[in-house]
Amino acid sequence: MRLSVSRDKLRFLLRLWPVPVVVLLAFSAIMLYQMDGIVREKFEGKRWRLPSLVYARPLELYEGAPLRDEDLEMELQELGYFKVKDPQQPGEYARHGDKFDIQRRPFPFWEGAEPTTRIQFRIVKSKVADLHQNQQPSELSRLEPMKIGGIYATHKEDRKLVQLKQVPKYVIDALIAIEDRDFYEHFGVSIKGISRAMWTNFKARRWVQGGSTLTQQLVKNFYLTPERSIKRKFTEMIYSVLLELHYSKDEILETYINEIYLGHSGDNAVHGFGLASEFYFGRPLEALSLDQAAVLAAIANGPSLYNPARYPERVKKRRDKVLTLLLEDKKITKAAYEKARRQPIKVRPSLRWTPNRFPAFLDLVRRHLDRDYQTKDLAEEGLRIFSTLDPIIQVQTEKAIADFMRRQGKAARKLQVASVVVSESGEVQGVIGDKVAGFQGFNRALDAKRSIGSLAKPVVLLTALNEPSKYTLATHISDGPVSIPLSSGQVWEPQNIDYSDHGYVSLLTMLTQSYNRATVRLGKEVGLKKVQETFRKLTGNSDIPDNPSIMLGALGMSPYEVAGMYYTFFSGGYRTDLKAVRGVQDHDGKRIKAYPSKVVKIFEPSVMHLMQYAMRAVIFEGTGRAAFSFMPGDLTAAGKTGTSNDQRDSWFAGFTGDKLVVSWVGNDANDPTKLTGSSGGLHVWAQIMSRVSHKSLTLNAPPGVQYQWVDNATGLLSSSDCQGVRYLPFVGHSAPKESVPCPVLPDPVHPDQPPVTTGQEPAMLDWLFKLMQ
CATH class of the missing domain: 1.10.3810.10 (Biosynthetic peptidoglycan transglycosylase-like)
Incomplete structure (x- = not known):
């Protein structure tokens, strides 16, 4: 009986055998269908996340272009060029003495794609000469820009x-x-x-x-x-x-x-x-x-x-x-x-591609692009971003800061540095956010809001000079004790750094020697509201504190913001938003976004000429004299030192004819550094300027500016053959109307004595300016 039951069950099961087979086939079909969908969806869809690539500026070559041979070879090496005897392939170059022969690679530049090009030239006295392109004389050639980094998704x-x-x-x-x-x-x-x-x-x-x-x-x-x-x-x-x-x-x-x-x-x-x-x-x-x-x-x-x-x-x-x-x-x-x-196995001299070669600058690029692009698009759409970075300037700035740190000895352990380099067109050419090159942490150049100290004094002077009927560089003002009642009921009584009273001084001397009392007295006379308005114009920032201490720099700004403010002094009265990006292409090379410069005149060139004259005097005879310990003696530049309370921040902001550099030295704990603007920020600035190519600052008087010989002691007109006089610029007819005779000096000044701003000797700066007229 049991056997017959088992046979019946077996027959029943045998009759059902197609069911699991059908289920298995159906399951397999469903799985295949799903797998087929996955295969087609990914293959036909967006296959890759492409990082946006960031390029530096292309190195432009033209007759007389400033370029040192070591800088050129550094850039060629960074670009991955092979040094050979006779370049035949793109990406090869040869050097024979002062002659360079480069087979430039094809590249889709921002202005349009260019094919492989042979570029030949010489470097004579650090300048480009005998430029040829494809065996023909050329006015302008350029290397392809260096890839300096990218904006990546998390998978890198x-x-x-x-x-x-x-x-x-x-x-x-x-x-x-x-x-x-x-x-x-x-x-x-x-x-x-x-x-x-x-x-x-x-x-x-x-x-x-x-x-x-x-x-x-x-x-x-x-x-x-x-x-x-x-x-x-x-x-x-x-x-x-x-x-x-x-x-x-x-x-x-x-x-x-x-x-x-x-x-x-x-x-x-x-x-x-x-x-x-x-x-x-x-x-x-x-x-x-x-x-x-x-x-x-x-x-x-x-x-x-x-x-x-x-x-x-x-x-x-x-x-x-x-x-x-x-x-x-x-x-x-x-x-x-x-x-x-x-053929030997020969690869690039260095297979060290740092994803973000210059992180502080790339941080600035990302912030600029965030205005127009989503982070996801920047990390996945394969955009080609053409930036303003000059790799030569960036690398030389890094070296200058490393050299400064070595000179500080043990004190360097607690110090930090930030620096920004800007071209005459307002393009950011270099950014340093940390004393360690390539550090990808806190970007002090953009985010460290520190008291600017005496960098504010040119703002006070500019405010006064905008009233030429009342104030000129020859105007005298007391550097004696000054007090200002505050809204809190307290009284603010600023002191000079040497706690001395320098009597009556000219506004020019006030700036070159960075006298606090005289500056505050001048600001008090012209009015705090007017000083605030000048700050607003220079910075584009409407949130300026209503506090008289801003006249001595009790105002937190980053080095990048200071560079934006000082650009107007550099440009002669024009303001622009500093630019880190020139344009953006899609991954096929199509131009999709340009970033032209927008320049607005906010101060008259005549007034800014006086400011440049005064800031030039800061370096030649004022608190910036130490710059010539590093820079060539024939370089003409202008700028201002800055030291905050208790020497917590050391600044220098200065410019030559084609470069503006702002440097800050301090520490993250905001502790005293024992460095003034002259011994800290100025040294960094001067070492940068000594390493990069630039033009000297030339002061060409614009219409409406007249020069007169003025007696230093009285601020009245004098004569060029008198001692103790200087050749000063004046706006319109603002020069003094009265004259004084030549003073009688008891002892002649030794010709080797350094130029001074007080006393009876005409400053070297004025004789130099007279010769240039």
């Missing part, structure tokens, strides 16, 4: 997309020869390849060869995790077949060429042959030689195992294997094979 992948038609045939042939010789024959999975790999591994008695196709490798990188399991391998094979079902071999190959991982630069993964070509060889993919293409194909098997910088012999062996396979497949000639094998 970097790549440069290329189309298959851009890839040289021998690059494709080399890749297929070593990675998947049956690529155009299989359907995603190669049974022949798997069998060949198994046999090779069996003979070697170890794992020496894989059986994955290029399609499988793409699937592994594009869709799956790095997990090693039979399940993942089975999924990989299904995805590969589905991929081959929907897309052509060329589409798959192009995607693989752009996706493959080929190395690391710092924390960033280098993906794709396009970027790897520039990373390893400093040239675009289409410009690779046969031996270089074989090296890239060799690296594809394992970037760590075949790192050409670390294992050149190992890479050479595999490269030669690639070349042998190409020869066997009749893809290259015997002559090409022999020539390529003779």
Whole structure:
């Protein structure tokens, strides 16, 4: 009886066998459908997140352009150029004495794409001469801009997309020869390849060869995790077949060429042959030689195992294997094979691509772009950002600060430095946010709001000089005790740094010697409201404190904001928002956003001429005299020292004919530093100026400015043959109406005595100016 029941159940179960089969097939169909959707969605959609690339300014070459040979070679090295005897390929250069011969790479500049160009010139006395382009005299040539960093997503992948038609045939042939010789024959999975790999591994008695196709490798990188399991391998094979079902071999190959991982630069993964070509060889993919293409194909098997910088012999062996396979497949000639094998493994001088080479400046770029772009777009859309950074100036500024820190000895441990360099057009050429070059932390240049100290004094003087009928540089004012009642009921009584009373001094002397009492008295006379308004015009900031202490710099500003304020002194009365970005292209090179400069006149050039004269005197005979311990003696510049209370902040803001530099020295704890503006910020500024190329400041009197000889002691008109006089500029008819006779001096001044602003000797600055008239 039991047996018959069992047989009945068995018959019943046998009749139901199609059900699980159908369920299994249905489940498999659903899974395949879902997998097919995943394959198509990612492949047809947005395949990669492309970081935005930030470029420095292109180095422009023209007759007489200031350029030192060591700076040029530094930039060429940073650009990845190879130094050779006779440059023939893009990315090569030669130097013979003062002559340079450069094969510039093609580049899609902001103004338009330019092809490979041969540039030849000499550097004579740190200036460009005999400039030729493609064997013809040229007025202007330029190198391609240096890539200084990028704006990345969190995964930190970097790549440069290329189309298959851009890839040289021998690059494709080399890749297929070593990675998947049956690529155009299989359907995603190669049974022949798997069998060949198994046999090779069996003979070697170890794992020496894989059986994955290029399609499988793409699937592994594009869709799956790095997990090693039979399940993942089975999924990989299904995805590969589905991929081959929907897309052509060329589409798959192009995607693989752009996706493959080929190395690391710092924390960033280098993906794709396009970027790897520039990373390893400093040239675009289409410009690779046969031996270089074989090296890239060799690296594809394992970037760590075949790192050409670390294992050149190992890479050479595999490269030669690639070349042998190409020869066997009749893809290259015997002559090409022999020539390529003779080539050494030669990669860029340094495979050190720091993702953010100059982090403080890149921080500024990001902040500028945040006004117009979402963070996601900047990190994923592959924008090409053309910035204003001058790498030569940036690097020399870093060196100047390192030298300053070395001179400080043990005190350097507690000090910090920030600096900003601006061109005459308002472009930011360099930013330092920390004493350690490349530090990616707190950006003091942009975010450290520190008391500006005596940097405020030119603002007070400018306010007064805007009333030429009342105030001139020759006007005398008391430097005696001054007091101002405050709203709190207290009385503010500022002191000079030396606690001395200097009597009556000219407004020029007040600024050059940085007298606090005289400055406050002047500000009190012209009115605090007017001083506030001058601050607003210079800074563009409407939130200026209603406090008389702003006249001595009790106002928190960052070095970048100070640079914006001092740009108006530098430009002669014009204000602009400092610029770090020139324009933006999409990843195809189409211009999508330009950032032109907007300049507005806010002060009359005649008044600003007086300010430049006075600030020039600060360096020649005032608190900025120490600058000439570092700068050449024939350099003409202007500026102002700044020291905050208790010497917590040391500043200098100054300019030559074409560069404005602001430097700050202090510490993050806001403790006293024992440094004044003259011994801290000025030293940093002067060391920067001694290292970068620039023009001397030339004071050309604009219409409405007249020069007169004035007696220092009285501020009245005098004569050029008198002692104790100086040649001062005046706006309109504001010069004194009265004259005084030449004073009688008891003892002649020794001709070697340093120029002074008080006493009876005419300042050297005035004789120099007279000679330039």
